[in-house]
Ligand SMILES: [Zn+2]
């Protein structure tokens with residue numbers, strides 16, 4: 001447990017993403033099984049201990065501490081688990097600290113009623129940092145600024161594997177990931193994910209900066225304004241995955257139930273029909289469902305969702321990813337014919353005569369759900385990640401960037417009780433975030449409520465009226481221009497930035513870079 | 523007559539040299555010789571009557587004497603005796619071992635006026651040996667860069683240096699220019715600090731693998747940009763709370779404090795069992811609540827113009 005708590009503290013105090021990855025990689029290399037597997041699960045958010053809830057920790061505190069002293073301490077520290085960890089009596093010199101797996105075993109084998117007693121017994125065996133790590137581990141809220149993707153990146157770095165290879169097998173495995181580590185250390189073959197439905201990394205697009213492409217070499221499709229989704233139906237089950245590889249089957253059960261093919265397809269989740277409130281409302285309705293563990297029939301009826309398919313990765317057990325786009329498109333059209341047309345359709349190919357014609361069509365497209373144009377190289381295989389020259393996105397709105405929320409501040413007037421002013425940043429090459437602008441408009445009242453809650457739940461530091469938040473929320477920011485700025489550490493500033501949308505589906509490390517923003521100066 | 527007055531006074535008793543206790547511009551000053559030396563260094567020629575530990579004098583029928591507080595070099599508690607009643611003002615104090623100053627002396631009293639900087643049950647300062655070991659391990663793992671420690675220029679900096687020496691670290695230690703005179707003053711008072719080198723004007727390569735000590739305000743300013751890939755550390759009792767360390771962009775928090783922690787504060791009250799306790803300087807509410815729970819008569823003495831103790 002000491003090595004794990006040292007890792008957690010290291011991650012809390014380290015700001016550079018690369019350094020965080022290195023800390024995790026070192027830990028994974030130097031820690032025995034199964035401790036490291038549980039730790040990896042905790043970081044990737046795949047560990048859950050059903051017997052311990054936040055209330056158990058409060059109950060433990062109330063039983064041991066004077067309620068007034070506890071409240072004063074809690075107010076000062078700002079975090080219940082940390083307060084309890086710090087107030088707990090110091091560990092006796094002869095106590096033997098538990099291992100991570102001992103903690104997991106004990107907590108998993110107890111009842112919810114007995115969990116506080118078991119937890120207290122473990123607390124007595126740990127120093128203050130160990131107690132903090134224990135409580136965070138037990139409640140599942142690590143809050144160390146690590147996404148699932150970054151945890152997998154660290155695993156890859158530890159054992160010299162590409163993160164996409166790790167991603168391939170990840171969803172077929174369960175904590176504490178013994179097969180994964182055996183593979184990483186070269187002690188066994190790559191785990192075979194064939195008998196379960198698992199996530200394959202998406203192929204992603206580069207923005208089309210300027211210049212034109214030859215439509216003989218590239219196919220054009222509309223860029224749909226929904227949520228990118230992968231449907232994997234293999235090994236007798238159907239699962240849905242979002243951009244970051246998180247499973248979202250439970251959020252869209254009607255899609256999983258309707259999918260009657262066997263294979264893996266790539267598409268865009270959209271809402272059918274004229275949804276009241278237009279584009280934003282439908283997109284937001286989808287976003288709100290993303291994080292849910294279950295959705296009501298009413299929610300399903302209110303926003304009828306369907307998937308617009310644009311690629312196929314597997315047909316049955318046959319891996320099609322090495323085929324050209326043209327060949328895959330043909331297979332997709334055949335595959336889609338068997339699916340329920342109410343829930344699945346095909347993303348049409350735009351019949352443009354040439355690039356100029358396409359530009360005209362793009363400019364004239366007024367449908368709310370069209371965000372721009374996608375250009376896909378006809379002879380390219382389906383490759384994980386963003387590869388130069390294969391797929392381009394050509395957004396209709398030229399100046400939009402995905403930024404990460406960094407700080408929030410209360411608004412004024414009727415908004416004074418909400419955190420409604422947001423400072424957001426983009427990435428530097430060495431993985432740090434630097435602020436690029438501040439916005440306080442562009443969202444609905446419902447979104448404001450959500451954002452306010454997000455800020456309160458994810459505060460990592462307070463400076464007077466300003467809160468620093470966990471760098472996990474991507475905001476799509478629309479703006480009129482970018483220019484050089486001496487006042488900003490990033491060297492650039494946005495003109496009239498406003499939040500165009502909340503990208504709860506997008507991992508923070510996929511937000512835009514300072515360099516990408518700089519390229520828009522002009 | 524005032525103790526640690528926050529604005530110029532005719533006659534002032536000064537417990538120790540920190541800026542929130544020792545101000546300039548008083549008429550007559552009584553303080554320990556070390557505190558007077560520190561005030562002279564900070565404010566120029568400050569006149570005063572030296573009061574070595576144990577010594578005292580009488581004014582208006584009140585006997586006044588100075589006793590070690592264990593906080594920084596020269597720090598004192600002040601005992602006031604009048605008509606058989608004894609009042610002790612602790613000033614800032616701690617009860618842990620500190621190679622740079624005389625240890626705290628428990629002075630029996632009827633009324634104790636205690637500080638409460640770390641008067642919350644979350645504050646337990648770990649053994650300083652553990653924190654120094656953490657610092658040395660970080661240095662060993664970061665030989666291609668340096669460790670930059672933010673430490674208050676009076677007391678904390680010298681204590682960290684002396685503790686590094688006690689742990690067997692005998693390489694030169696690099697210091698910020700603002701600390702030099704205070705380190706010289708400590709050395710002149712027989713506090714061995716070993717070889718210190720001014721960090722200003724050196725090439726980056728010279729400071730690879732070094733430990734550099736600077737005032738907290740210098741951590742994030744341009745001065746620090748001249749150091750080779752520094753890991754930012756901070757020596758302060760506030761570092762016990764993660765959010766406080768993160769607020770200051772600290773990568774290596776060192777929980778080292780010259781104030782009493784919660785256990786020291788409460789143990790001192792149990793040891794002295796004064797018939798009345800006045801709580802100042804910090805979290806008066808929580809320590810007051812603790813006194814209530816332990817049937818000790820206490821009240822909060824909220825001083826105007828006091829902010830949270832910076833030196834921690
Ligand atoms: Zn002081």
Ligand SMILES: [Zn+2]
Pocket residue numbers: 540542543614803831
């Ligand atoms: Zn003070």
